[in-house]
Amino acid sequence: MTPEDLNNTITAEREKQESFKHHICVCIAAGCLSSNSGQVKTALEEEIKRQGREHECHVKGVGCMGLCAAGPLVSVEETGTLYQEVKPEDAPEIVSSLGGKPVERIKGPAESPFFTRQTKIALENCGKIDPNRIEDYLLAGGYQALTKVLTEMTPAQILEEVYQSGLRGRGGAGYPTGLKWSTVAKAPGSPKYVICNADEGDPGAFMDRSVLESDPHRILEGMAIAAYAVGASHGYVYVRAEYPLAIERLQNAIKQARRLRFLGNDICGTTFSFNVDLRLGAGAFVCGEETALIASVEGRRGSPRPRPPYPAERGLWGCPTLINNVETLANIAPIALRGGAWYASIGTEKSKGTKVFALAGRVRNTGLIEVPIGMTLREIVFDIGGGVPDGKRLKAVQTGGPSGGCIPEQFLDMPVDYESLNKLGSIMGSGGMIVMDETSCMVDVAKYFMEFCMTESCGKCVPCRVGTAQMYDLLCKISEGRATMDDLKMLEDLCDLVKNTSLCGLGQSAPNPVLSTLRYFREEYMEHISSKTCPAGVCTIKVPREVSA
């Protein structure tokens, strides 16, 4: 598609949308869909017909608006009114109120800190555009970055912009994206591949799912720009089979992008060609690790291999391969359009830009948020999250999933960035943030994550395969009140061993939840061991009964 064609399509779409006076947006991402937003949408459409206002009212399905706890969410575009927990029965009232006063009864907190304190870059289109229509994405400025990069910039220039932006990998490790891109660009050999890692395995994290369901074209555009920068002509999106809705929307988006020539041969009238295929995961957490992911794309068991050589030099089928996380790629189009310096102006000195978090657990406003890196945990949990419900006290915030750790209350004023979290024994991770109150037992939480790592270990290297099982047994012993101080010592030794000798990131980070809870909640472990009680009342103590004579 040439720039002129693009302009014509956008103009036609704008005229079409402007012909309606009122736009009602209904969230059709997985969260709201499961609380019946599909029926709400149908009810609204029927009500508009019944009132005979089809010519001036338009209902569109949009992606995630963020506040999943209060779904289904409906918003009125021109006034910014937000309705929460909408039922199909509310449709007549909502439609009648258009152009007049909003329905107070179901009005949501559109002005609350949950919305006003966020800075949206990766999620800027989520909750605004219809994920099933490429025209809506184009109207929101979509594919302009790709057109600009292909027609006005050399690969070296876009590499420089990404490098300048200071963007770091959003999958968890935080490796500088610009550096990764230039390594692949410099690597000899062809063909080269671009892979989008959408194997979001961390329990408690749903950022990638939301982005894929709400704004799939953003990812395709990011991939195409990456491919141009590094010289690749083929890409894969590796997505979890557990996300059927995300898969459906991605497939649809790929088809549309091919039709309008944003994917395929001679993109935007240039000689650049790039194709994208979908590859489905099959429920293996370890496949989030780069080398295991590559094995899985090649149709084999997802076992990691030692690095180096890194995938940037020898990846898919032995060719140089760029692997980026969904959220990383979602940041590419804005960086290309507005420049690396603009992106670098947000965030802290070493961690630039924004980060998407999935806020869940014992917090009032569960949902998806995007904040500048460097915001404190307190602001995130209390201002945006609305604090802990039911008058309970916050005990810890868990970040980074099974590879991360628990941050206790006294560190709430630490800024959330890669370095600070590492210092506290946790990691930024992919963005899961689980709030726990006093009803959670930290030994039980450590046991939960160890059970996860034990079952998800691929079994290739001994420290991870055997070590996680041994650590899980010890944690069971502690939680059941059967452990001694020797067991605790053994657990600490094993943590050290597994951390330092495992082959891949899964094993190397598996001890983190144990280490961080031991660091900050040691007294809870001690109570399980010496007084045989669980302070939170979660664990079932199984002290052997004394044999009566």
Add this chain to the structure above:
Amino acid sequence: MWTEFGSTTPPSSDTRWRIVGATMRRHGYRPNALIETLHTVQETFGYLDEEALRFVAGALRVPLSQVYGVATFYHFFNLKPQGRHTCVICTGTACYIKGVPAILSAIEEEYGIKPGETTSDGNISLVSARCLGSCGLAPAAVMDGEVVGKLTPLEAIKRMRRWTK
């Protein structure tokens, strides 16, 4: 029974094999289409049996040992038939701390099945998922394809009882 390499003739006259054949054809019968093909088999037949594994191995020219390795490595693939109804309980962190253990024990008490098991009459399969990504609605479950959020033990049993009548 052996595996015939390169043979694309389905093991039976069941027309559903055409769907599986179409997936392999789309990928040019390349060995790297193994996982995609197994997905299609499971979608079509509900599970992967020996006959299917042998057929896929032959058609894609992948050793049967490797096909079996892949089918058992990934949790998503079932080697046994599933119950008529499936209840997937999310055991992600958010769901866990919001009370999934209680839901699982309630189901075990009512039906005598643990995650990964099927009732003896083949009616209900209980599956645990790592994370459904619906943490905002924790605890969450998928009952026969329908996502149910903010679940309680009582509500879970109530919904499952509808399947047994």
